[in-house]
Amino acid sequence: MLCVTSLPVSASSSLPLSLSLSLSLCLSVSLSVMDSQKEALRRIISTLSNKNEELQTFLETVDSTLTGLQEESCKVMSELEAELQLLSSTLDDKGAELCGIIKEETQRKEAELQTQLSEGKFALLSCEELLEFANQTLTITNEEEFLKAAKQIKERVTMAPAFRLTTRPAVSENMSQFTVDFSVERAGLQRLHFLPVPKAPEVDMSRCIVRDNNIMVAWRPAGEDDSDGDISVSGPIERYDLEYRKTNQEGSLRAAGEACWEKICDIRETHVSISDLKFDSRFVVVRVRARNKTAAGDFSEPVALETRAYNFGFDAATAHAELKVQGDTVTWEPQGVKGHDPRLRGKENKSSSRSATPSPNKTAGSRAGRDRFAGESYTVLGDQEMTGGTYYWELRPLVDWKSISVGVAYRASLGRYDQLGKSAGSWCLHASQWLQSSLAAKHNNRAKVLDWPLPQRIGVYCDYDNADVFQVIYPSSMLIIFVFFTPSKQSSASRLSPPSLFGVVVSP
Numbered sequence: 447m448l449c450v451t452s453l454p455v456s457a458s459s460s461l462p463l464s465l466s467l468s469l470s471l472c473l474s475v476s477l478s479v480m481d482s483q484k485e486a487l488r489r490i491i492s493t494l495s496n497k498n499e500e501l502q503t504f505l506e507t508v509d510s511t512l513t514g515l516q517e518e519s520c521k522v523m524s525e526l527e528a529e530l531q532l533l534s535s536t537l538d539d540k541g542a543e544l545c546g547i548i549k550e551e552t553q554r555k556e557a558e559l560q561t562q563l564s565e566g567k568f569a570l571l572s573c574e575e576l577l578e579f580a581n582q583t584l585t586i587t588n589e590e591e592f593l594k595a596a597k598q599i600k601e602r603v604t605m606a607p608a609f610r611l612t613t614r615p616a617v618s619e620n621m622s623q624f625t626v627d628f629s630v631e632r633a634g635l636q637r638l639h640f641l642p643v644p645k646a647p648e649v650d651m652s653r654c655i656v657r658d659n660n661i662m663v664a665w666r667p668a669g670e671d672d673s674d675g676d677i678s679v680s681g682p683i684e685r686y687d688l689e690y691r692k693t694n695q696e697g698s699l700r701a702a703g704e705a706c707w708e709k710i711c712d713i714r715e716t717h718v719s720i721s722d723l724k725f726d727s728r729f730v731v732v733r734v735r736a737r738n739k740t741a742a743g744d745f746s747e748p749v750a751l752e753t754r755a756y757n758f759g760f761d762a763a764t765a766h767a768e769l770k771v772q773g774d775t776v777t778w779e780p781q782g783v784k785g786h787d788p789r790l791r792g793k794e795n796k797s798s799s800r801s802a803t804p805s806p807n808k809t810a811g812s813r814a815g816r817d818r819f820a821g822e823s824y825t826v827l828g829d830q831e832m833t834g835g836t837y838y839w840e841l842r843p844l845v846d847w848k849s850i851s852v853g854v855a856y857r858a859s860l861g862r863y864d865q866l867g868k869s870a871g872s873w874c875l876h877a878s879q880w881l882q883s884s885l886a887a888k889h890n891n892r893a894k895v896l897d898w899p900l901p902q903r904i905g906v907y908c909d910y911d912n913a914d915v916f917q918v919i920y921p922s923s924m925l926i927i928f929v930f931f932t933p934s935k936q937s938s939a940s941r942l943s944p945p946s947l948f949g950v951v952v953s954p
Contacts (some may be wrong), residue, residue: 452539456647459499475565480490482767500602502752513762521871527712528704534915540684544624544626545722547623547624548621551621551624551782553689553897554617555617555619558616558617559615559616559617561611561616562615562616564666564947565607565611566611568607568746569607569610569611570608570609572606572607572608573606573607573608576602576606578597578605579595579598579599579602581707582595583595583599584594593653600813622812631699632750635784636735641738641740642738642741643738643741643743643744643918644667644736644738644741644742644743645736645741645743645744646664646666646668646734646736646744646745646746646747646810647665647666647667647668647734647735647736648665648668648715648744648746648747649663649664649665649733649734649746649747649749650664650665650666652751653717654728654751655751656751656752656754658722658723658905659722659723659724659725659840660719660720660722661690661719661720661723661730661732661751661813662717662719662720662721663716663717663718663720663732663734663751664716664720664868665716665717665734666716667683667716667736668736673821676711683736683737683738684737684738684739685711685712685713685714685744686714686716686718686734686735686736686738687709687710687711687712687713687734687735687737687739688713688718688720688732688734689707689710689734690706690707690708690710690720690731690732690733690747691705691706691708691731691732692705692726692727692729692731693727693728693729693730693731693750694727694728694729695728695729696728696729696750700899706741717826720732722730723740725753725754725757725950726757727753727757727845728752728753729748729750729751729753730751730753731749731750731751731821731948732751732789733745733746733747733748733749734746742888754836754838757830758828758830759773759774759828759830760826760827760828760829761826761827761828762826763817763818764818764825764826764827765815765818765819765825765826766817766818766819766820766823766824766826767781767818767820768780768781768824768827769825769826773825775844776826777844778824781937784871790862803831817862818862818880819862819863819864820861821863822863822865823862823863823864823865823866825860825865825866827857829871829918831857832908833852833910834910834911835910835911836906836907836908836909836910836911837906837907837910838905838908839906840903840904840905840906841903841904841905842902842903842904843877843901843902843904847879848878848879848880849867849876849877849878849879849880850876850877850878851867851874851875851876851946852872852874852875852889852906853866853867853872853873853875853906854872854873854906854908855869855871855872856871856872857871858871859872860872865894866888866938867888867889867890868888868890868891869890869891870889870890872889873887873889873930874887874888874889875887875928876888876902876923877900877901877904878891879900883897883900885900885901887928888929889930896927896928898927902953935943
């Protein structure tokens with residue numbers, strides 16, 4: 447007899463299972479909400495951090511402006527006091543000069559009048575003596591003595607100074623020719639004011655040219671478009687000052703660590719060329735101000751000119767072991783003679799069937815070492831990828847260069863033992879002066895010899911979206927010496943798909 451016993455499950459026994467499921471669901475929902483809240487909080491933190499940096503930069507700018515304001519105020523106050531002192535000194539000198547002229551004229555007239563007084567007094571004394579002698583003569587009774595005395599009186603009257611003296615003053619007391627009226631000058635002094643300064647010019651973006659590490663900046667004077675036709679109330683503009691700095695931000699505020707303003711002064715035209723730059727930033731910010739005879743106006747609004755330069759460095763982790771990467775320079779430094787001498791390599795190949803190049807499977811080292819180019823591929827990749835748009839960069843061979851290649855490649859198609867231009871996914875310009883001078887364009891293990899002189903500088907223009915792999919340009923004359931095309935230029939059906947990494951490659 448088979449007995450089947452059923453054990454009843456009480457209500458209390460089902461509680462742990464239900465509770466566990468409920469806790470699990472709540473924990474899952476709670477974790478999901480927490481993750482989303484954390485992500486939102488991270489975004490808020492990032493926004494606050496950026497705003498904090500922006501505010502710090504703003505406060506530094508305001509503090510610098512306040513310091514500059516105080517310094518500039520002291521400077522103009524000193525200049526004002528100096529000008530007032532000069533004006534007072536000039537008035538004193540002019541007053542002394544005018545007083546001197548009046549004194550000189552007074553002394554001249556006084557001297558002439560004094561002379562007339564002396565001569566008049568002498569004539570008066572002589573006349574009085576002669577009059578007294580004549581009166582005495584009238585009392586003489588002797589005829590002979592009377593006639594003699596009368597004759598003497600007659601002769602003395604003829605020669606008397608009183609009859610030869612001018613009885614009119616030689617000069618007059620009038621000094622009206624020295625009357626002054628400085629009402630106009632006083633009005634001029636009342637109009638004394640600060641020198642008007644030129645208004646800020648306006649940078650003319652349509653005339654600015656950014657090309658080949660040079661920038662031509664052009665601007666318009668502020669009064670050029672005035673409807674009244676007035677040039678400027680501040681007088682003619684004599685020269686301009688321009689300031690520029692590099693930045694990676696389009697705004698006018700200078701971020702911490704960015705370059706300070708560089709100056710070009712005493713510009714006589716309304717344009718200037720900033721030459722010998724290095725386009726290693728996204729923008730170059732420029733501003734300009736005008737100067738009249740003695741004063742400078744405010745700077746124009748800063749304008750960010752996009753350099754459109756392709757800034758990249760070399761990925762030293764991919765460089766062949768015998769390539770030395772220092773900044774933007776790559777040099778070839780052989781580590782030994784053996785293996786680089788074709789004669790020794792030939793003898794070695796005859797005596798041994800093994801290749802002088804280590805097998806990839808037997809190469810030891812770190813991950814960075816395994817990513818390096820090896821064997822005959824003396825190559826280094828750039829550290830930036832190209833995923834769309836247009837790019838331009840330049841290469842300058844060193845003075846004692848022997849052989850060099852520059853180009854682009856699909857990173858996935860370029861193995862560490864592959865040479866540039868020998869695969870379907872790489873293109874390059876190869877220049878050599880090792881044994882004889884040669885210049886060739888290489889792609890897919892085919893070379894086209896170019897009838898051009900060896901360059902001192904190579905420019906590369908890459909139009910990613912329009913299927914121009916790159917154009918080789920001589921920057922000195924801006925001549926295009928060769929253009930590589932992807933198959934899409936020849937057949938739309940064979941268009942290459944966009945590469946995951948489109949690297950810049952330089953090999954000696």
